[in-house]
Amino acid sequence: MRNFARTSWTKKYFWRLFAASFFVMLLVWGNWNQHGTQGQTASKPQVPKVILISLDGATPQLINQYLADGILSSSQGLGLLQSQGIVAQQNITITPSLTAPGHIAIATGSSAAKNDINANTFHLVASPFKDNINGFNAPIGGYSAGIDGPAQSTELTANPLWLSLRENGKKVVAATFPGADGVDITVPGLPNSPIVQPANKRTVDYTVPFGTFAGVGAQGFNLTATDFSPAPKSVINQLKAAEKVSYSRILKTNKSFDKFTVNGVTYDIQVVAIDTTKDRKVNYDTLVFFDANQGIQPGAFNLPSTGPAYVRASEQKSSLFYLEGSSSKAGTAFYVSTLAPDLSTVRFARYSANYIPRNAAVLANVDDINNNVGFWRNQADYRITERLSPGFENFSDEELEAIYEDQVRNFVDYQTNVGLRAITQNPNVDLAMIYIEQPDGSEHQFLLTDSRQATNPRDPNSIAANQDQQKIARYDAYVKAAYQAADRAIQRVIDTVGTDSQGRPNSNIIVVSDHGFAAFHTSVDINNFLKNNNFDSNKVRAVSSGPAVNIYFNLQGREPNGIVSHEEYVTLQQQVANALKSFVDNNPNYSYGNSVHIFDKVYTRPIPEDLNDSSFGLSTNELIGQDAGDVFALLTLGYNFDGIQTPVVQRLGDDPSNSSVLSVPNFYGAHGYDPNLPNMSAIFFAAGPDFGHSMLKQVHNIDIAPTIEHLLNVQPASTVQGKSIVN
Template sequence: MSSKIWHGFSQRTWVQSIACAFITALHQAYQFWSRHAFRRLLAVVFSAFFLVVTTHAVIAQGSSVPRPKVILISLDGATPGLMNEYLKTGVLDSNTGLGLLKRRGVVAQRNVTCNPSLTAACHVSIGTGSTTVKTDVVANSFHLIASPFTRNVSGFAAPIGGYTVKPVGPAAQPLAEPIWVGLRQHGKKVVAATFPGADGAEITLAGAGTPVLQAATDRTVDYTIPFGAFAGQGAKGFSLTATDFTPAPGQTIGQLEAAGKKSYSPILQKTTPLDTFAIGTVNYTIQVAALDTTNDGSGNYDTLVFFDASTGIQPGPFSLPATGPAYVKASDRASALFYLEGSATKAGTGFYVSTLAPDLTTVRIARYSANAIPRNTPVLADVDDINNNVGFWAPQADFRIPERLSPGFTTFPDADLEAIYEDQVRTFVAYQTRVVLRAIAKNPDADLVLAYIEQPDGSEHQFLAIDPRQATNSTNPNTIGAGQDQAKLARYKTYVQAAYRIANRSVQQIIDTVGTTRKGTPKSNIIVVSDHGFAPFHTAVDFNALLRKNGIDSTKVRAITSGPAANIYINLKGREPDGIVTTEEYIVLQKQVVKILEDFVETNPNYTKRESKPIFDKIHARPLPSDVNDPSFGLGTSQFIGQDSGDVFATLTEGYNFDGTQAPVVPRLGDAPETTPVLSVPNFYGAHGYDPKQLNMSAIFFAAGPNIRRGDLQQVRNIDVVPTINKLLGVESASTVQGKALSIDS
C-alpha cells in the first residue's frame, strides 16, 4: 500500500480503512484486468465488504447495550484518611472498586459534608445540593416545631425542604428539592435503591390523619426501594446445654428425611420451643433440632435446623421470599435466613450459631431481629419485585448485640458477639448490593441510579478504638492508656478493615455489572461519596443530666441529641401547639442554656493535657427579632439554624458523644463522685456529627466513567454532587441548589 493508505489506516476507523484499501485495489485491477474478470472481482469484493460492514454493525449494536448514565453510590461513614491508608498499604486492592475509580477517574482529597455531619441530614443534602438549613432535615432525630413539644421525628422521615407552620401544611415553595424531581420533569429516568429520601412515603405532622407535610409523589422515583424497617421483634440470644435436648419426635425425623437431610447420630430436638413471638397478628413457635452430618463414627453434632412448629420442615424448593427451615452448620461461620411465612409485611429474620460443642454441652445461638421493606402504596410493585427476586429485607448489623443490649446476650463471650456482628456486616452489605444490581437490571436505561450501602459506618461505630483514652472494657474505667487490652484493639482494627473491604467489593460488583472498557474505565459514570467521616470518642455525655444539674425545667426546655449534636428546644407559646413559655422567658432560657454549654469544660487530667478544655465545640442560638411581639419570634433562621433546628444548636468537641451512656452509669477514671453524673464511660467507640470543618468529618469523593476526566481535586463539598450530576445529564439545576458543578467532565 502507498504511504497515504497507511496514514489513512492509522487515522480512520478500521471499516473506513478497509474501504479505502478496497477502492485502491479495485482501481489497480481495473487498469490491468479484463472487463469480465473485473466484474467478477467486483462482485466478490462488494460481497466481502457487505459482510464486513454487517459484522461491524452487529458488534456496534452489541456494544451499545443500555446501561445507566450515572450511578451515585454512598458508602456510609467512609473516610478519606482510612481509605487512602488502606489503598496505600494493600488492605484495599488498588485495581478494584475505589482503587479502580481512583486510577481511571477523579478523586477529591477532602469532601466537606453537612452540618451536623449525620447520616440522615447529610444524605438529604447530597440528594438536594442544599445545606441542612435549607433542607430542614437538621439531624437524625429532631422536633418539628409545629408538632407537640415532646414529639420527635426521624430525619429519614421528615419533609425535605421544610413546610409551613402557620397554617401547618406543605411548603408552596420548598427551600430544597431532591434531584429526582427536576430530572423526572425533564424526562429522565431515576432509580433509588434504599437511598434516604426516596421511599414513596407520605410525610405527615404526627401520624395518620394529621396535615400532610410532603406528598409521596415528591419522594417517589421510577423504581423506588425504601430502606428496610423494624418488623416488631428485636434480636435475642439463647444459651443451651445438652440437657435441653432429647430424641427428636418421629415427625421431625420424617420431615428431615423427606428433605434429604441425613444425620449419623440420633437427631435431637430441644424439648421446649426455642422461641415464641408474633409479627402483627401471626404467631410463630420456633423449634430447633441438632444433626450430625459428619460420617466419622462418633457423635459429632455440627448442624442446627430452625423451623416454625406450624409449618414444620418443608422439603422445598422454595420461591423467594420464602426460605423454608434455616440450616446452620456452625463451622461455616455463617447465618441462615428465615422467612416468616404469612407475615403481612413479608418480614424475615436469621439464625447464627456462634458456639456448638459436638456433644451439645455448650450451644449459643443468635436469632436476629425481624425486618421488612416498608410497603408504601406508591412503590409496592417495586418492593415486591425485590422481595420476590432478592428476598426479604435481610437483618442489618445490629449494635444492640455486641453492646449486650438485646436480651440473652449478657453471658456471651466477646468472641461470639464479634463473630455475630461480622456475619451481619457481610450478609447485609451483600443483600444491599443485590438490591442495587436488581434495580440496575430492571432499569438498564436509567439516567440516574442512587444507591446506599450501610458500611463501613456500623463497624466504625462499634470498633474505632484508636485513642488511648478509650476504655477497652466498657465496664472498667481503668482500661484506658496502659490498661487497654491490646489484643482487643488489634481485633477491632481488623473489623474496620473488613468493613471497608466489604464496601469496596460492593462498588466493584456494581462496576462489573455496567462493564468497563479495555482500559478499565467504567461504562457508566460512577460517583462514590460518603455522607460523613468518623472520629473516635472516649466519653459519653448525658445532656438531660446536664440540664437537670443546672435546674432547667424539662417541661420548658428539652434536648434531642443525635451523636454529638444537640438541638435544644424551648416550649414557646404560639409556636409549639402546647407551648407554655412566654417570649420574655424564652429569651432568659435561651441565654441560660448557652451559658451552661459555654461553661461546661473538661478538667479531668486523664482526658485533657491542658488544665481545662471546652466540651462543647460549637454553640449557635436561634436569632431573635428586637421586638418580642414580632410574629416571627421563635422562627428565625441563620447560617446554622433552620426552621426546625433547636432554639440552641450545639455540637460537642471530638472525643465526646451524647450516645453510649450505660445503665447503670460507669464513672470515668479520675472523675469525682456525683449524684447526677454527666460524663461517663461509653459502650462503643466511633462517632460522627461533629463540626464538618474538622478533618475527621471529611467524606470521600471518587468518580470515573465515559464522561469523567482523570485527575485530582483538592476539596469538594457534598452539596456539589447534585449540580455535577445534572451537568453530566445535561439538565439545569433547580434554583434551590446551593452547590456548584465540579469540573470533572471530560
C-alpha cells in the same frame, strides 16, 4: 462513442460492486466483533448514565491508608475509580455531619438549614413539645408551619434532584437511598395531621425504601443436652423428605423456648440437632430451626420463602428464615456460635425480624425485591455486641463480634443485590442511587484508636497503658473488613456495567460518603446537664443525635400548647448558650492537663428586633433551619451524647458529682462534629465516560446534585447551593 460508453459503464459497475462488498465485510466484521470473544471491543451495553453510590461513613484517611497498605486493591473498586477518574482529597459535608442530613444534602445540593433535615432525630416545631421525628422520614425542604397549622409548603427550601430530573424526562431509580421511600409525611403527635409532604415527592421510577423493624428484637439462647430429647417420628420423616441425613440419633428441643408474634402470626421456633459427619462418633454439628406450625418443609422454596434454617457452627455463617404468613413479608436469621458435639453447650442467636416498608406508592418495587432478592436482611446489630438484647450475657466477646461480622457481610451483599436488581431492571436509566450502610456501623462499634477509650466499657481503668491490645487489634481488623465489604460492593457495580478498553466504567460512577468518623472517649448526658443547670423540662428540652444537639423551647404560638413567652425565650436562649459554652472538662486523664471546652460550637436562632414579629421563633440563618433547635450545638471531638450505660460507669478520676453528666461509653466511633474538621471529611471518587483523571483538593457534598444534573443536561433547581465539579 459506443466503446467509450461501455467502458464507463463497466468501471461504474466495478466500483459499485466493490463498495457493496466492502460494506458487507464491515457488517460481518462488526457482527463477529460484537458476538465473538473480544469483549473489550464489543458495542457499549445499555447501562445507567450515572450511578451514585453512598458508602456511609467512609473516610479519605482510612481509604488512603488501606490502598497504600494493600488492604484495598488498587485495581478493584475504589482503587479502580481512583486510577481511572477523579478523587477529592477532602469532601466537606454539612453541619451537622450526620447520616440523614448528609444524605439529604447530597440529594438536594443544599445545607441542612435549607433542606430542613437537621439531625437523625429532631423536633418539628409544629409538633407537641415532647414529640420527635426521624430525620429519614421528615419533610425534605420543609413545610408550612403557619398560624393555621402545618401544611404542605408551596415553595420548598430544597428540592431532591430526582424532582428536577424527572420533570425533564429523566429516569431515576433509588435503592434504599435516604429520602426516596414513597411515604406520605405527617406531623408526629398531631391528631389527624395533614400530609406535609406527599409520597410523590419521595418516589422515583423504581423506589426501594430502607427496611424497618418488625417488632421482634434479636435474642441469644443458651441450651444444654438436657434441653434435647429423641425427635418424634414425624420430625424424622420430615428430615428424610428434605433429604437430610444424620449419623447419630436425631434430637429435638423438648420445650418451647422462642415464641414471638409478627403481624398477628405467632411463631414457635423448634430446633433439631443432627450429625452430618460419617465418623462413627456422636458428633452433632448442625442445628435445624423451624416453626412448629409449619414443620420441616422439604422445598424447593421460592423467594422470599426460605424453609427451615440449617446452620453449622463451624462455618460461622447464619442461615435465613422467612416468617411464613407475615403480611409485611418479614424474616430473620439464625447463627450458631457454639455447638459442642455432645450438645453440652449450645449457644445461638436469632436475629431481629425486619421487612421492607410496603408503602402504597412503591409496593410493586418492594414486591419485586422480595420475590427476586429476598426479604430485608439484618443490619449489623449493635444491640447484640453491646449485650443490650436479651440472652447474650454468657456469650464471649469473640462470639458476639463474629455474629456482628456475619451481619456486616450479609447486609452489604443484600444492599448490593438490591441496587443491582434496580439497575438490571432499568438498564438505560439516567440516574441510579444506591446506599450502602457500611463502614458506618463497624466504625461506630469498633473505632478503638484513642488511648483514652476504655477497652472494657465496664472498667474505667482500662485506658492508656491498661488498654487491651488484643481487643484493639481485633477491632482494627473489623473496621478493615467493613471497608473491604463496601469495596466489593463497588466492584460488583463496576462488573455489572462493565468497562471500556481503557478500563473506565461504562457508566459515570460517583462514590461518596455522607461524613467522616472519629473516636470518642466520653459520653455526655445532655438531659442531666440541663437538669443540673436548673432548666425546666417543660420549657426546655434537648434532642440529640451523636455529638449534635437541638435544644428547643416550648414557645407560645409555635408549639401546640406552648408556655414560653417571647420575653422568656430571649432569656432562656442566652442562659442555655452560656451554660454550654462554659462547660469544661478538667479531668487530666481525658483533657491532658488542660481545660477542654466540651462544646465546640454553639449557635442560636436569630431573634427579630421586634419581639412581636410573626417570624419570632421561626427565623433562620445559614446554620439554623425552620425545625432546628432554638439553641444548636456540637460537641468537641472525643465527646458524644450517645453510649451512656445503665448503670452509668464513672470515668477514671472524675468527681462522683460529675458522673451524672460525663461517663464511660459502651461503643467507640462517632460523627456529627464540625464538618470542617479533617476527621469529618467525606469521600469523593468519580470515573466514567464523562470524567477525566485528576486529583481535586476539595469538593463539597452539596456539589454532588448539581454535578449529576450537569452530566444529564438538566438545570439545577434555584434552591441548589452547590456547584458542578465538571464543566
